[in-house]
Amino acid sequence: MSNTTQLLRFITAGSVDDGKSTLIGRLLHDSKSIFEDQFSAISKTSEKRGMAAVDLSLLTDGLQAEREQGITIDVAYRYFATPKRKFIIGDTPGHEQYTRNMVTAASTANLVIILIDARRGVLVQTRRHTYLASLVGVPHIVLAVNKMDMVDYSQARFDEIVTEYKKFAAQLELHDVTCIPMSALNGDMVVDRGDKLDWYQGPALLELLEEVEIDHDVNTSDFRFPVQWVCRPQTEEHHDFRGFMGRIEAGEVSVGDEVTVLPSGSTTKVKEIVTYDGKLQTAFAPQSVTITLADEIDISRGDMFVKSSNHPPKVEKEFEAMLCWLSETPLDKNRKYLVKHTTRTAKCLFSRLFYRVDVNTLEPHEVDKLNMNDIARVAIKVQQPLVFDSYEIDRATGSFIVIDEATNNTVAAGMIA
Amino acid sequence: MSSHIFTHLDALESESIHIMREVAAECKNPALLFSGGKDSIVMLRLAEKAFRPAKFPFPLVHIDTEHNFPEVIACRDKLAADLGERLIVRSLEDSIKRGTIVIKDESKPRNPFQSVTLLETIAEFGFDACMGGARRDEEKARAKERIFSFRDEFGQWDPKNQRPELWDTYNTRVHAGENIRVFPISNWTEMDIWEYIGREKLHIPNIYFAHEREVIRRGGNVIPVSHLVQPKPSEKVEVATVRFRTVGDMTCTAPVESTARTVEEIIEETATTRITERGATRMDDQTSEASMELRKKEGYF
Ligand SMILES: Nc1nc2c(ncn2[C@@H]2O[C@H](COP(=O)(O)OP(=O)(O)O)[C@@H](O)[C@H]2O)c(=O)[nH]1
Secondary structure: OOOOOOOEEEEEEEOOOOOOHHHHHHHHHHHOOOOOOHHHHHHHHHHHHHOOOOOOHHHHHOOOOHHHHHOOOOOEEEEEEEEEEEEEEEEOOOOOOHHHHHHHHHHOOOOOEEEOOEEEEEEEEHHHHHHHHHHOOOEEEEEEEEHHHOOOOOOOOHHHHHHHHHHHHHOOOOEEEEEEOOOOOOOOOOOOOOOOOOOOOOOHHHHHHHHHOOOHOOOOOOOOOOEEEEOOOOOOOOOOEEEEEEOOOEEEOOOOOOEEEOOOEEEEEEEEEEEEEEEOOEHHHHHHHEEEEOOOOOOOOOOOEEEEOOOOOOOEEEEEEEEEEEEOOOOOOOOOEEEOOEEEEEEEEEEEEEEEEOOOOOOOOOOOOOOOEEEEEEEEEEEEEEEEEOOOOOOOOOOEEEOOOOOOEEEEEEEOO | OOOOOOOOOHHHHHHHHHHHHHHHHHHHOEEEEEEOOHHHHHHHHHHHHEEEEOOOOOOEEEEEEOOOOOOOOOOOHHHHHHHHHOOOEHHHHHHHHHHHOOOOOOOOOOOOHHHHHHHHHHHHHHHOOOOOOOOOOOOOHOOOOOEEEEEEOOOOOOOOOOOOOOOOOOOOOOOOOEEEEEOOOOOOOOOHHHHHHHHHHOOHHHHHEEEEEEEEEEEOOOOOOOOOOOOOOOOEEEEEEEEEEOOOOOOOOOOEEEOOHHHOOOOOHHHHOOOOHHHHHHHHHHOOOOOHHHHHHOOOO
16 A cells, blocks of 8 residues: 555445345455455355355344344445555445435445346336435445346446436436446456456446545535634643644635634634644645634634635524434424534524425425434524535535434434535 | 645544544543553554643553553553553452452453453543544454444443444433443554554554564464463474564464564555454454454443
């Protein structure tokens, strides 16, 4: 690995039996990321279950309870690397809790692989997965048309599926969609190109994962810095040091830039950008840094620095959002919840439920209650103003979670409209 | 932006710093579990990056099995002293004296008992969050665990009832008596750890590097001879050139045969190694495929 290796996070989505586990197993195996002890464990299991060949899908099997039931229940993370990139795979199984799991895994992903069985083509589930990917704003989408071996590696069949899929994807304004024909079972067009799909000119899956441009997946234009922690060493050596620690969520900042502190609106200049490895002239997202300011202003965790010359964020106590309900206990409109947005936590109320989206048809429905896996457009009132952008512009400052104070559970994920 | 190169190590480092600062800001009484092993040494450097020029807003805590390699304990003490940070050590012996741990066989691994002393230490100091250096690539059960992993009053982890974790917005809330384990380096792999040790020039215990050591071969494993593990009459002691990939309990941590004497050589070896870190070196995990998961449920890290 060189010192320019980048990190790419991706997830896989597909219906049960489309070949998700086989595909991940194939990626790991053919990129030589499987260890011998892992391989011998799954060989043994395959043998025990009376299978002729080693079942690569067993590699992504998780917890004991699931092994007993033969199903996966949650999001699991796996890792592999090639000389070009390091990869984090969020593995989300397909079953009834699917919306919740996929939204969770997709929230940190650069890319989603949506699997289709070439025999079955674009299904309701394919639309659902694509809608969820667009809702959560995953920047890159790969349509993996799997099991091409079952349709004689037919180009006509592939083209037919792609045409239908692109028509649907156009409605969702997806910007970057790549369609790849493959056989996860035989390893065609996953890591190696194989010799059955010569008519296909595009990249094999791994090649795409290695090459896709991800520098612009974070917002690079408007500086956003939520204050996480105020550093006051109060030692002799650093007597007057007062640094604001946090991670730059978007854009970049330089020493001397004028910044506005929100929600108060005070302005000052950046005096220093401090890191353990020395002072910086300029820092950019997603670096974690410490900023000192030219003037003494009352600042605490939850405040946000923005560049005065940049497009300003909104500072409001009421806003609308798309909400994905994650909890088994339905939303109660009469109750107060907590919203955690960047580094600020505030009490909130859901003042209106506008409509619920049917994730299969994308049609809006009337709604007065939200159950687990429901996605709805809502209006929220918060006790203190939040400093935010719309999710479409900035995933970091446009997202929030909802916490139920009674149980402390995370009950919803929100994307500000 | 495109002029800056932000590598995977930069990305992982920034993520870990962000997590540690969230813990400091939102938890009332956190601690950082520190053993002197390579992962926790990386954690210390990350904490320095997160909080300097100030002191850490939490103490370092070590749960000592008294089955540790002396080189590791020496490294633990030296690092804590060099950094000027507070180190709390609690020993399994304390629990044994209290009668909360009963040891039947001195030569058996003590890892299964670590959770008892850990929970007692959490209660003694009232910690509501313990940061640890576990990684998701170590083991299947960990692959599903959240970065902020919630534990009930008995320190138990319920894999079916985990809080969903979205974006980098972490839910740190607990009720009194409950606590969370936080894993800031969840997304790091063994390779990342070694690359980071190399990049940061971190000082790690010398037993991670190839050295000569008396070992015996038992059931397919290479076992270091120590005051706890003595050869049976039928076993032959040999001197092998080995290094440790993990440094846990002396009775169950097997070294691997290696000639890698520098971090660069270890990185090279790691890149071509065909056996997982735990598979190679942790005999207690081999017993059952699900053993780690069972231990986690009982409150082990
Ligand atoms: N013919 C063929 N079968 C496949 C392919 N990929 C997966 N399968 C099979 O489809 C079944 C379901 O695969 P699996 O990976 O478990 O699906 P998952 O439920 O999406 O994880 C298994 O019997 C696989 O062997 C493929 O490319 N071609």
